[in-house]
Amino acid sequence: xxxxxxxxxxxxxLQQVPVKKAACIExxxxxxQQRRWISDESVEDIAAMLEMSTAEVDSVATxxxxxxxxxxxxxxxxxxxxxxxxxxxxxALRQQLQNLLHINYGQTTTDERFTLLPNACLGTxxxxxxxxxxxxxxxxxxxxxxxxxxxxxx
Amino acid sequence: MERPxxxxxxxxxxxxxxxxxxxxxxxxxxxxxxxxMEPAQVTTLVKDSKLKGRGGAGFDTGMKWSFVPMNMPGxxxxxxxxxxxxxxxxKDRWLLEGNPxxxxxxxxxxxxxIQATDAFVFLRWAYKDAAxxxxxxxxxxxxxxYLGKNILGSSFSLEMQLHTGVGRxxxxxxxxxxNSLEGKRATPRAKPPFPQVxxxxxxxxxxxNVETLSWISHIVNKGExxxxxxxxxxxGGTKIxxxxxxxxxxxxxxxxxxxxxxxLLEEHAGGMRNGYRFRGALPGGASTDFLTxxxxxVKMDFAGVTAAxxxxxxGTMVVLDDHTCPVGFVHNLEHFFAxxxxxxxxxxxxxxxxxxxxxxxxxxxTGVPADLDLLEMHTQMLGPGNTFCALAPGAMEPLQSALKYxxxxxxxxxxxxxxxxxxxQH
Ligand SMILES: Cc1cc2nc3c(=O)[nH]c(=O)nc-3n(C[C@H](O)[C@H](O)[C@H](O)COP(=O)(O)O)c2cc1C
Ligand code: SF4
Ligand code: FES
Numbered sequence: 277x278x279x280x281x282x283x284x285x286x287x288x289x290l291q292q293v294p295v296k297k298a299a300c301i302e303x304x305x306x307x308x309q310q311r312r313w314i315s316d317e318s319v320e321d322i323a324a325m326l327e328m329s330t331a332e333v334d335s336v337a338t339x340x341x342x343x344x345x346x347x348x349x350x351x352x353x354x355x356x357x358x359x360x361x362x363x364x365x366x367x368a369l370r371q372q373l374q375n376l377l378h379i380n381y382g383q384t385t386t387d388e389r390f391t392l393l394p395n396a397c398l399g400t401x402x403x404x405x406x407x408x409x410x411x412x413x414x415x416x417x418x419x420x421x422x423x424x425x426x427x428x429x430x
Numbered sequence: 431m432e433r434p435x436x437x438x439x440x441x442x443x444x445x446x447x448x449x450x451x452x453x454x455x456x457x458x459x460x461x462x463x464x465x466x467m468e469p470a471q472v473t474t475l476v477k478d479s480k481l482k483g484r485g486g487a488g489f490d491t492g493m494k495w496s497f498v499p500m501n502m503p504g505x506x507x508x509x510x511x512x513x514x515x516x517x518x519x520x521k522d523r524w525l526l527e528g529n530p531x532x533x534x535x536x537x538x539x540x541x542x543x544i545q546a547t548d549a550f551v552f553l554r555w556a557y558k559d560a561a562x563x564x565x566x567x568x569x570x571x572x573x574x575x576y577l578g579k580n581i582l583g584s585s586f587s588l589e590m591q592l593h594t595g596v597g598r599x600x601x602x603x604x605x606x607x608x609n610s611l612e613g614k615r616a617t618p619r620a621k622p623p624f625p626q627v628x629x630x631x632x633x634x635x636x637x638x639n640v641e642t643l644s645w646i647s648h649i650v651n652k653g654e655x656x657x658x659x660x661x662x663x664x665x666g667g668t669k670i671x672x673x674x675x676x677x678x679x680x681x682x683x684x685x686x687x688x689x690x691x692x693x694l695l696e697e698h699a700g701g702m703r704n705g706y707r708f709r710g711a712l713p714g715g716a717s718t719d720f721l722t723x724x725x726x727x728v729k730m731d732f733a734g735v736t737a738a739x740x741x742x743x744x745g746t747m748v749v750l751d752d753h754t755c756p757v758g759f760v761h762n763l764e765h766f767f768a769x770x771x772x773x774x775x776x777x778x779x780x781x782x783x784x785x786x787x788x789x790x791x792x793x794x795x796t797g798v799p800a801d802l803d804l805l806e807m808h809t810q811m812l813g814p815g816n817t818f819c820a821l822a823p824g825a826m827e828p829l830q831s832a833l834k835y836x837x838x839x840x841x842x843x844x845x846x847x848x849x850x851x852x853x854x855q856h
Contacts, residue, residue, distance in 0.1 A: 292591070293613070294631055300613035301596060339615040339772075341597035342555055354556070358517035359716055360674035362762040363754050396599060396766055397517035397716075398556050401748070402672060402680035411558045 278321045282307055296326045300336050304343050313344040349384040349391040351429045354408040357394040360401035369405055372419040433684040434648045439528030445563045448570040451531040459647035463539050464584040472543035479654035480666055485511055485639030486743050488732045497626035498544045498634045507635040508546040510537055510643050512553040513602035517716040517766055518748035521670040521682050522640040526560035530567035536646035541588050544636055549590045552607055555597050564592050599770035603819055604637040617774045618819040663688030665731040673699035675749030676706045692726040707752040714743020716763050717824025719831035755851035756836035757843055760829050761789035767825035778822035781812045795848040802840055
């Protein structure tokens with residue numbers, strides 16, 4: 277069931293668009309913000325509210341890289357794996373993250389602290405390699421910096 | 431040397447806020463337009479300046495605006511494309527974070543030219559600082575009377591919204607962007623009808639790049655002759671160029687349109703790092719053909735780079751050095767394109783993962799000579815005209831040029847059954 281806050285926020289979005297469907301991505305964002313991920317139940321609830329089929333909502337939810345259809349950790353690590361970061365050595369960062377967290381791409385640590393995901397170019401290629409944790413961007417990252425960086429996130 | 435787009439951006443990386451922007455002449459162009467110019471005059475001015483779009487394709491901006499049917503009743507839309515997800519491209523970020531009002535002023539004037547009722551900034555999710563500054567800038571512009579009903583007492587009204595994406599390269603393709611704004615999957619639309627006639631919610635819509643729109647107030651203030659005089663070549667203006675890779679000073683600079691690759695690399699990017707040699711570069715982001723040492727004197731404008739067999743694209747260059755495997759480099763690019771393909775049409779959906787797999791096998795030492803023919807075949811099958819949008823042909827540009835310029839590297843992988851680059855990465 278959608279919470280009162282979610283319903284209020286989605287209703288606000290509905291007022292901004294000419295057809296209900298157009299609020300689909302915003303609705304997914306709102307629910308994900310509250311629950312970290314989009315469950316099957318959330319898909320059904322959004323579909324009901326927007327008068328769409330669940331399949332239609334799911335087709336949108338699964339299309340976008342940053343809508344999560346599986347549970348994720350409290351912090352999302354987005355490691356840039358695109359070309360400038362490739363040249364400047366993101367693989368060393370991936371290796372070190374895997375060593376520190378004992379997880380691979382797409383996985384979450386057992387304590388639900390981190391989820392590690394590859395991400396396309398973060399638009400800071402002159403400071404490659406780069407990664408983002410939640411809302412924080414880290415540039416010119418060295419593998420030996422990672423342990424300290426991770427400590428900031430509980 | 432003038433740097434109109436970036437001269438007022440503080441070196442500290444701080445954002446130019448509304449009062450500071452006004453203090454350096456901000457919003458005077460908007461006042462002039464609302465007071466003295468008819469919408470059609472604005473379009474004609476931009477057309478006369480020959481401003482070409484900075485989003486990659488280089489289409490004439492004034493021409494694009496002139497396709498909007500002006501007598502159609504109902505809403506019209508203007509959208510700033512701030513998706514910037516092309517690997518190797520990081521120029522719009524500078525403008526968004528540094529001078530958001532310059533973009534807003536350009537958008538409001540562009541909206542006036544086409545008589546748009548609503549404007550959107552389509553911003554990628556990862557640009558958190560830009561989102562914060564854009565949100566603030568829009569609110570400040572409303573408070574100052576530059577947005578909303580009857581702007582500065584004129585009869586022109588405009589509403590502005592910030593839309594943040596949820597991560598997909600395709601959102602940058604202009605018709606896919608429209609679908610995404612309508613809450614749908616970001617798949618492209620068939621053209622015609624062109625968005626200028628039937629775009630967002632079926633209404634006339636203009637989509638322009640951030641750097642393109644950031645020009646408009648300057649062209650209004652200083653005129654088309656001035657705009658042309660900024661450039662070394664026939665394509666007017668300055669350009670925000672960038673260089674990334676193993677150079678001494680990676681970065682972005684606003685420079686006269688038409689400077690050479692050599693100047694960019696040696697004077698601005700500080701040359702190659704000690705111990706590394708230049709082998710080639712993608713001159714304009716991930717979807718452009720390699721240029722090599724023999725092309726260093728090519729002028730980085732639309733015509734110059736095209737004549738050399740590539741594209742200016744976004745003007746942000748990715749350098750390949752002699753310690754980096756060209757096959758691995760291209761594998762990384764094709765991995766990106768295969769992942770980001772929207773899956774809408776078969777050649778791209780099936781072809782890109784196939785090409786990626788072949789490149790992976792070469793890197794792994796299991797490639798065979800026939801693989802090179804297969805890769806060549808892909809560059810044909812996914813080339814221009816065979817797929818629904820420009821993603822797949824763009825993906826083939828680095829591959830086809832790598833096969834041409836770095837052929838011996840591909841062959842060496844097959845012969846030696848391994849990647850010959852000691853520190854190769856996947
Ligand atoms: C797959 C793909 C991604 C694109 N991404 C962007 C982008 O992020 N930003 C952008 O301005 N243009 C992008 N473009 C180009 C747009 O389709 C469009 O040409 C451009 O926004 C028009 O603006 P302009 O005329 O000012 O250059 C992309 C094109 C394709 C095919
Ligand atoms: S070329 Fe690729 S990205 Fe473009 S429509 Fe076809 S499948 Fe989608
Ligand atoms: S390639 Fe990593 S930030 Fe652009």
